[in-house]
Amino acid sequence: MAESERGPRERMVFSAAQLIRREGVGATGMREVAAHAEAPRGSLQHYFPGGKEQLVDEAVGWAGRYAGRRIARFLAGLPEPTPGGLFAEMVRQWTDEYEREGFAGGCPVAAATVDCAESSASTREAVATAFATWTGPVAEALTDMGVPGERAGALATLMISALEGAILISRAEQDTRALTTVARELGPLLDAATHTAG
């Protein structure tokens, strides 16, 4: 996750996502973002003339693309790709983080949904786009594994739904139980979809 030395603009977007997923959108201040990114405060209004809304939108977009990119990397790391195996990897990213760094952060996209879905139309659309750019690669991977096209999208939505919910519960309980449970229960069911027509 520790990105190499990018430009200050990208660093601020990245930092915004980091802070949002920990504290929520409302509790994340612009000054705080600049400080976290070690970027000058004056750059905020220069790079993000649209203000906080623009910054949040871009952070959400960044998170969506990041999640989408991870899918390809998960697949590359899997000797024999199966839907359940992919889902296990998606879950494992979170259990690993929670065991390594504690339960401080959640999903920034979920945070933006909760905080902005009603108040900011543009952010709500950014969130919808982020979910789409995440679901897309998952559905594509499922079809490559032999899941019928119509079900692939549906199962991708199910996977991401279950993951997002389990993240919430695990964070509240400060325990990875929900995440591991969801992976264990849903994995076999996903694998079954490879063999049967939906």
Next chain:
Amino acid sequence: MAESERGPRERMVFSAAQLIRREGVGATGMREVAAHAEAPRGSLQHYFPGGKEQLVDEAVGWAGRYAGRRIARFLAGLPEPTPGGLFAEMVRQWTDEYEREGFAGGCPVAAATVDCAESSASTREAVATAFATWTGPVAEALTDMGVPGERAGALATLMISALEGAILISRAEQDTRALTTVARELGPLLDAATHTAG
């Protein structure tokens, strides 16, 4: 959902939950809660000397108990209770609301998790308790339907995870697609657990 004439204290807790699930915890003001509950502003510090944190905690607790109570009512309305049927009812409560009143609100427990998990220990515990008082009746219902005891809890966690995630996605997309998809895909898999040992 329109509760009858309760005392002002209960009305404020209820209103807090309502506002939190729409705007998030951070964007929900105390004055706003009092106004929504048609309660005097001065009552806030009288009934909730612990301040906003106490009010939020109680709102979360109220939401958890509400969700738990609904499970029994769903079961009562089902001619032949099955896990998939129960899950369909849980989902339907949300699709109904979204079709009736728009996508303004989400789950207050999820909102509190995102906004307070890191900042307020007491709220995080309240959220964990709320999830427990929600999962409990679900797991109990599953065992009554013939699901082996060890799996009942796990499947209850899966159901609530998938539901919470689908709520997020549906709200972002302003479309009940994610909710109906999750119900359709997960329902049969849940029913299958009734007949097979886990």
Next chain:
DNA sequence: CGGCTACTATGACCACGGTCATAGTCGGCA
């Protein structure tokens, strides 16, 4: 060198919101 553009720097403004302090009402009870 002059000027232009990109970027940085910083203080001020202003609204919002949680909390506190202080006082007021009102009903019951001796």
Next chain:
DNA sequence: TGCCGACTATGACCGTGGTCATAGTAGCCG
């Protein structure tokens, strides 16, 4: 009648935070 407790009413305080205004620096180009 007079006290007392529960509840209400309101204004003030103060920190926070998004935004704006204004100016400063740095590098490039003509």
